[in-house]
Amino acid sequence: MDITRLFPDDEAGCAEAVALYAATQKIDCPEALLPTARSFAADLKYGWDGDPGQTYLARDEDGTLIGLLSVQIPTYDNTNLMWFEVEVHPDHRSRGIGTDLLTYGERLAAELGRTSLGLSQWDLPKAAAFAGRAGFESKAVEVNRRQDIGTLDWSIVENLYADAERAASAYELIRITGKLPDELLDGMVAVTASINDAPKDDLDIEDDEFSPERLRAYEDAQLAHDRTLYRVIARSRSTGELAGHSTIVVEQERPHVAEQHDTAVDQAHRGHRLGALVKTGMLLWLRESEPTVTQIDTWNAESNNHMIAINEQLNYHVVATAIAYQKTL
Template structure:
């Protein structure tokens, strides 16, 4: 095995080498998940701009590993600013042509150095695992990380089975008298913004996090607007459904679609406030957003969602709707010092 002689350079989203940096992610995703369209470069560029712009809720920095003139590896480090002050999120990929030569190890050492320089003591990272033996899992284990949470990816093929969807809706309606459901696209209605922020904050504590060292996030209406604008800037549209009682939004679900790649929708958050559970509101909002998706974006062929297996109520809703297992996502952490 040859060891890496990669040079590490900082680069921003407007750097001439940034397209090659984005190309590392695309090549990496193609190698690990053939048959699935990789995340578009424009998404990395827009996210990169958000992370380096002042005033946002997250900072970020990018490094490229160069082997000769080739960008062989990519690192993005994200630093939350409004909460989780000791945490840094690591995203790291190595081009398949340059793997097993220490490029990943070099970028990892750089991530540790940068995190420490920003006063961060805990690193977290996600590893996509389409099948057994994913390189990311081997890499994270070899470098001393701990797997804190495993989620199953489930996919629903569209168009959804009408009989199933109607049965889920009928059951949900029967159990949710007094609540009404509404949908929106890209922008939460102004009068529900504060409630939407509370729901997002609860996502950070109520969705199963396993042993992940994450603290409660701080959300307000302004941060929801930043989040929404961020999706639009990244070329995505977000379809949402919510349940309302006495004028308060008490449940929501989001589906994100990359407009250039409309064949697949990604499930964002879904949450029912604790005090409103037991009324099938999760099923109600998920069915509603699938109806709106079919009406507005019929070109979407698949919805992907990730859940911890311990999240029995959410998994049950997804299975009732017809979602089937399609791989895993694991969440890892490393404590510094």
């Protein structure tokens, strides 16, 4: 087996990688949202927020792509951590390919001085067995939910918005498309950091560290992915302080697809239904500005009961469950 790194300018390699993902997810998670070749290449180049990971392709002796290793190497925070995802083509499983790829990743981690290793896998018995054999322990359960816009009862959204608006009368909503104005950037750093209050379960990880530069890198990365960036921000009418936000991106390549990137409320402003306000406010805005959107995907820790309760009122259904495993190198 030959393992080589995939670079974003390798169009054929990115297309092969996406085809392998399609083959594996057809078996492991048929409803999973797959990348396109273009978005896969953009992710290799820009990452989520200017901190791209690495992908390695495994080929057999005749050059057939049989496996893939994705590696995240955080640089903003958690600089002791390396996170893996392993995919093996269904036609080539039970040959030790996944184990060889994970071993390769652990060698990379050792070379970089990373001592804490994470592994993401769908919640499947074979995946749990694979992680266990490699010495990883289950640390968190993460759930992918999808909102079906076509069957959404808009009267529910409108009523939830009206109720939340009454409870949050001391706040106003700001709509931002694309990059944040400079005058809101510092305030959004603190609001974005509120995501650290979301459950981490048993994961041994540090809080995310945010800065104006990281928020700008996030915006640049999302725009480089050909995504339209929408933010709804709650702001105190009396102080002007930013209190909460909801962020969604819509793909330009596939304009029916949107992803919920973040919803968070600053701790000092909780108890006013701001989470429901920004989420429903976002939906009502998208109905006007992005009428072709038919689905919105989101991820939450299974233990995040508050956010899940809001999502379930908004016609989200479970697509799949993933397990986050971890071990010390």
